[in-house]
Amino acid sequence: MSQFPKDFLWGAATAAYQVEGAHDADGKGLSVWDVFSHLPGTTHEGTNGDVAADHYHRFKEDVALMAELGMTSYRFSISWPRVLPNGTGEVNEAGIKFYSDLIDELLRHNIRPMITLYHWDLPQALQDKFGGWAGREIVDAFDEYARLCYQRFGDRVDLWSTFNETIVFIGMGYFTGQHPPKLKDPKLGIQACHHVFLSNARAVKSFREMGIKGQIGFVNVLQPNDPISQEPEDIRAWEIAEGIYTHWLYDPVLKGEYPRDMLEMAQAAFGVPEFHPGDAELLKENIVDFIGLNYYKREMVARNDDVQGFDLNTSGQKGSGGGMGFKGLFKIVKNPNGVYTDWDWEIYPEGLTDAIGRIRHRYGEVPIYITENGLGAKDPIVDGAVLDQPRIDYLSEHIRAVGRAIEQGADVRGYYPWSFIDLLSWLNGYQKQYGFVYIDRENNLARKKKLSFEWYQKVIRSNGDE
Numbered sequence: 486m487s488q489f490p491k492d493f494l495w496g497a498a499t500a501a502y503q504v505e506g507a508h509d510a511d512g513k514g515l516s517v518w519d520v521f522s523h524l525p526g527t528t529h530e531g532t533n534g535d536v537a538a539d540h541y542h543r544f545k546e547d548v549a550l551m552a553e554l555g556m557t558s559y560r561f562s563i564s565w566p567r568v569l570p571n572g573t574g575e576v577n578e579a580g581i582k583f584y585s586d587l588i589d590e591l592l593r594h595n596i597r598p599m600i601t602l603y604h605w606d607l608p609q610a611l612q613d614k615f616g617g618w619a620g621r622e623i624v625d626a627f628d629e630y631a632r633l634c635y636q637r638f639g640d641r642v643d644l645w646s647t648f649n650e651t652i653v654f655i656g657m658g659y660f661t662g663q664h665p666p667k668l669k670d671p672k673l674g675i676q677a678c679h680h681v682f683l684s685n686a687r688a689v690k691s692f693r694e695m696g697i698k699g700q701i702g703f704v705n706v707l708q709p710n711d712p713i714s715q716e717p718e719d720i721r722a723w724e725i726a727e728g729i730y731t732h733w734l735y736d737p738v739l740k741g742e743y744p745r746d747m748l749e750m751a752q753a754a755f756g757v758p759e760f761h762p763g764d765a766e767l768l769k770e771n772i773v774d775f776i777g778l779n780y781y782k783r784e785m786v787a788r789n790d791d792v793q794g795f796d797l798n799t800s801g802q803k804g805s806g807g808g809m810g811f812k813g814l815f816k817i818v819k820n821p822n823g824v825y826t827d828w829d830w831e832i833y834p835e836g837l838t839d840a841i842g843r844i845r846h847r848y849g850e851v852p853i854y855i856t857e858n859g860l861g862a863k864d865p866i867v868d869g870a871v872l873d874q875p876r877i878d879y880l881s882e883h884i885r886a887v888g889r890a891i892e893q894g895a896d897v898r899g900y901y902p903w904s905f906i907d908l909l910s911w912l913n914g915y916q917k918q919y920g921f922v923y924i925d926r927e928n929n930l931a932r933k934k935k936l937s938f939e940w941y942q943k944v945i946r947s948n949g950d951e
């Protein structure tokens with residue numbers, strides 16, 4: 486008997502910059518990623534999303550594959566500069582038409598769209614004009630963009646989320662310098678993060694004011710950091726990591742306020758976030774309808790007296806990354822008994838059940854969608870067939886972990902593996918594959934179904950039983 490409710494959504498996810506390509510087609514403006522990925526030394530072997538999977542030109546073929554897979558929902562993001570090349574003002578109707586046609590094509594195949602408004606591809610024009618997320622003007626700009634999307638697509642789309650993984654685009658953009666705008670300025674980062682929360686609240690408010698029928702949520706990483714030992718220093722480091730990864734990112738959108746202890750810490754150390762009159766009320770009055778959870782791995786946390794920085798493994802050579810941590814606060818350490826991917830991500834399905842439990846414990850019964858989960862690997866090709874059995878094993882165990890959370894009473898409504906099709910991994914290039922569909926980059930980007938495609942078809946048909 487399936488543990489999954491009858492109307493459970495079985496989907497898959499992508500994001501605009503990683504899948505669309507056509508980076509300057511038909512009036513699209515440049516995003517910060519279009520610019521950043523062309524700077525020397527920013528991405529693995531200089532890879533970028535100029536072409537990606539060329540989904541922009543091939544979306545009909547891709548939607549046909551989604552339908553064949555049996556997907557009942559598709560999570561994708563809108564590229565802000567494709568619809569508003571300057572970030573605000575003049576609308577690019579060709580960009581609107583692309584998303585409108587994509588939505589119609591999905592609906593024709595009974596696939597329910599789930600739109601992410603912001604999956605990191607900020608219009609470069611807004612970065613140049615007022616410093617992007619660091620400028621308070623971004624709140625009005627994001628609201629204008631969100632309203633445009635609701636107005637044009639809200640008649641056909643009823644599942645929306647405002648932001649994807651703020652910890653990553655703010656953390657890596659403003660703290661570690663590995664994403665645009667390449668800064669290492671915690672004070673600015675904390676303020677930029679405040680603008681994200683305000684933008685979320687304003688966009689939620691507009692959604693309701695405009696009477697859009699549907700639900701609007703916020704997508705976060707679900708990083709269940711466990712302490713490496715039960716020693717008080719490691720436990721304290723873990724509490725701080727939890728405070729940053731979870732409480733700081735979830736409280737403002739689910740409780741409408743910052744966690745008091747973390748807020749005091751930030752204000753004591755950096756004097757931010759700076760509140761304007763009305764900010765606290767805006768957050769309080771506009772909490773989201775659901776939370777989207779992205780889960781890939783567990784991270785173990787320890788006290789940290791030495792490591793400063795986040796030196797990632799972006800090559801897929803085990804052990805090639807350096808240390809990761811904020812000195813004096815916490816560091817990420819390897820679990821000696823853990824099973825790791827080639828990118829040194831710990832495979833730990835139980836963590837998904839646990840972490841859903843922790844979210845319920847802190848926030849009560851909030852509707853949950855698992856908006857990303859997947860295995861990044863260099864898939865073996867044997868006699869032309871893409872044999873991604875490790876992906877099947879990974880997803881199968883994680884689906885069971887979601888099933889257990891549902892048995893425990895969690896209101897999980899959908900599961901979206903990352904990713905529908907092979908696409909660009911931000912810093913790791915095209916070699917780190919996640920899709921059910923392989924792209925032959927030597928052969929005109931031809932699509933090919935992987936072993937996991939057939940397997941996921943069965944999962945969907947049996948509502949999670951396989």
Ligand code: BGP
Nearest residue numbers: 500649650653861910911912917
């Ligand atoms: C999440 C992002 C996705 C995707 C995924 C896999 O953080 O929301 O866009 O990229 O991680 O990560 P990576 O591509 O770094 O392996």
